[in-house]
Amino acid sequence: xxxxIERKFLVRNTDWRAGKGQLMRQGYLGGGGGTTVRxxxxxxxxxxxxxxxxxxxxxxxxxxxxxADDARDMLASLCPGPxxxxxxxxxxxxxxxxxxxxxxxxxxxxxxxxxELESEDQLVPLPAWVGEEVTGDPRYYNASLARHPYRQWx
Numbered sequence: 001x002x003x004x005i006e007r008k009f010l011v012r013n014t015d016w017r018a019g020k021g022q023l024m025r026q027g028y029l030g031g032g033g034g035t036t037v038r039x040x041x042x043x044x045x046x047x048x049x050x051x052x053x054x055x056x057x058x059x060x061x062x063x064x065x066x067x068a069d070d071a072r073d074m075l076a077s078l079c080p081g082p083x084x085x086x087x088x089x090x091x092x093x094x095x096x097x098x099x100x101x102x103x104x105x106x107x108x109x110x111x112x113x114x115x116e117l118e119s120e121d122q123l124v125p126l127p128a129w130v131g132e133e134v135t136g137d138p139r140y141y142n143a144s145l146a147r148h149p150y151r152q153w154x
Contacts, residue, residue: 002060002061002062002063003058003059003060003061004051004058004059004060004061004116005057005058005116005117005118005119005120005122006057006114006115006116006117006135007057007114007115007117007124007133007135008112008113008114008133008134008135008140009112009113009114009115009126009130009131009132009133009134009135010111010112010113010130010131010132010134011100011111011112011113011129011130011131012128012129012130012131013129014129015127015128015129016089016091016098016100016113016127016129017089017100018089018091019089020087021087021088021089021102022042022043022087022088022089023042023043023085023086023087024040024041024042024084024085024086024087024088025040025041025075025083025084025085026038026039026040026041026075026083026084026142026146027039027074027075027078027079027080027081027083027084027146028079028080028143028146029074029078029079033053034052034053034054035050035051035052035053036049036050036051036141036143037049037050037051038050038051038142038143039066039071039074039075039078039079040071041068041071041072041075042088043068044068045065045068046065046066046067046068046070046071046072047063047064047065047066047071048063048064048066048071049061049062049063049064050062050063054136054141056120056136057117057120057135057136058120079146080146081146082105082106082146082149083105083146084103084105084107084142084145084146085103085104085105085107086101086102086103086104086107087101087102087104088100088101088102089101089102091113091127093125093127094125094127096115096124096125097115098113098114098115098127099113099114099115099116100112100113100114101113101114103145103150105149106145106149106150106151106152107145107149107150107151108150108151109150109151110145110150112134112140113127113129113130139153
């Protein structure tokens with residue numbers, strides 16, 4: 001089984017920022033029972049991803065490349081809005097690659113850093129720009145942000 005083990009943190013400042021980042025648009029299809037089916041478009045590359053329910057920081061994940069035109073069609077016709085739009089930056093720190101997502105559109109103002117691990121108990125040195133851990137908080141799942149955007153939290 002393919003597993004994703006990931007911890008997620010809020011970001012304190014902009015000390016992490018480097019380069020332009022990659023613009024991503026994603027939407028969600030059906031799912032239920034804790035399962036999500038995501039369509040993601042990043043430039044001219046696209047994927048269909050199926051994720052199972054999260055237990056701790058771990059969940060089943062299956063990801064398949066799809067044609068970018070198919071992703072555009074699915075995002076426009078099959079994914080109820082709003083779409084999740086973000087700019088993703090890859091930031092190196094102490095031998096680890098962090099993915100920092102600066103959300104746009106209805107989620108503007110939210111910046112989240114994620115680190116993928118080999119095990120839940122793997123020790124990771126945290127960069128100074130990493131803030132509160134939100135790994136277990138479902139509000140920060142991208143599928144939740146599509147249904148309940150960050151700008152509506154206040």
